[in-house]
Amino acid sequence: MSVQLVHVEAPLPAPFDAMTHDADIAGESTEYIAGAQRRPSTNAASRMIAVLDTFGGPLGVLGVSDVALAAGVPKSTAHRMLGILLAQRYIERVGNRYRLASRVFELGSHVSGLRRLRDIATPYMTELHRETLSTVHLAVLDGPDVLYVEKIFGHGGPPCPTTVGGRNRAHATALGKALLSRTSVDLVHGLTHDGRLDKTTPNTVGSVSALLVQLSRARDEGFATETAECRPGLSCVAAPILDWNTGRPIAAISVSTSAGHVNSARFRQRVHNASQLLSDRLTSSHALC
Structure with a gap:
């Protein structure tokens, strides 16, 4: 199973203990212009x-x-x-x-690993959308961001201004928290240089120490949530899709809805079930190799 899709090369860590590591640390309007902080190129x-x-x-x-x-x-x-x-x-x-x-x-359509991931996940995403009538996302971790690979939505749900191929800061999204909960603590500390995190909204987690508490809970529960951290008025629940052979995250799947609704046990259970089915499918078939 190839896991390079998520750009995580650190070894799988022991479960998070937020007390031990307390030393430091969904839309177009929150996605940023690539290259805005770019240094001058030399060739x-x-x-x-x-x-x-x-x-x-x-x-x-x-x-x-x-x-x-x-x-x-x-x-x-x-x-x-x-x-x-x-x-x-x-x-x-x-x-x-x-x-x-x-x-x-x-x-872009020929990026084989992501294309296969999307093709395999789409039927599960479609069923999750049918069950919840809410926006469903599939994303991978790319540096400090989540990269959206697929999005399924309908007419009835609240607007969710994300785009396939777009990005948001991982720490501000349930998708990112689900993925980060299965990566190394060093990678999480690498999201910042001073213990503070960029705040997308007033509700965005602002410190790595607070984020580690959230990640510890997400790892224990098997899913992550956020309310109005990425986009005002929206909440999200996400679960990681894992390679069972290594325990590493391949991607994450989520449901986004109006703020407050995401804490429903029905939403959490359905997202978790979808992630487990996809983990089984991707691990057993070595579909992304």
Whole structure:
């Protein structure tokens, strides 16, 4: 079973003990522009990647000045590289601005590991949506973030402004907490340099020490919850999808609904059941190898 999908290379830790480790530490409006804090690139290849990466945020359509600022390159360099990407069909022009084009979508569809994960999980997600009538997400851990791999929703649930391929900070989401509860304490401490965590909303957990308490509980209970930490008015319950052979997380599945509803035992049990079925399926079939 390949677990590189979640980008976690640390060895599986012992169960969290929040008292022992107390020394330090769902939408487009909370997803951020990729590259906004990027350092200046030093060669042509890295500058080109930096320019392309700027389109990974929620804004989607960017001008030359936006790209230059986010990529950390001179405006003239951004203009020249945008011209190359335009000629190769990686971006397209919208007036005097640019957005990603179909060639990027085509390439992204060939990310085999994530595609297989999504294809295997979709029937389980569809059934979970039918049972709960709420938005269902599938995500993997990527650095300090969760990366959304699939999303299933209907007409009746509350708006949940997340996007497939979008990101949110792992510590602010139930998906991220479910995944982090099965990773190393060192990785959790690596989310910050000073013991504080970025707050997406006033309710977002603000310190690693408080996060570790939540992760310890999530590991014991088999699921994680959050209320209005990622998006005001929304709550979420998530459970990790595990490789039973190693205990490592492959992905996480969640249900998002109006704040307050997520504490229902019905929601928690159905999400947990779906994660167990997917763990069985992925471990037994070695489907992502």
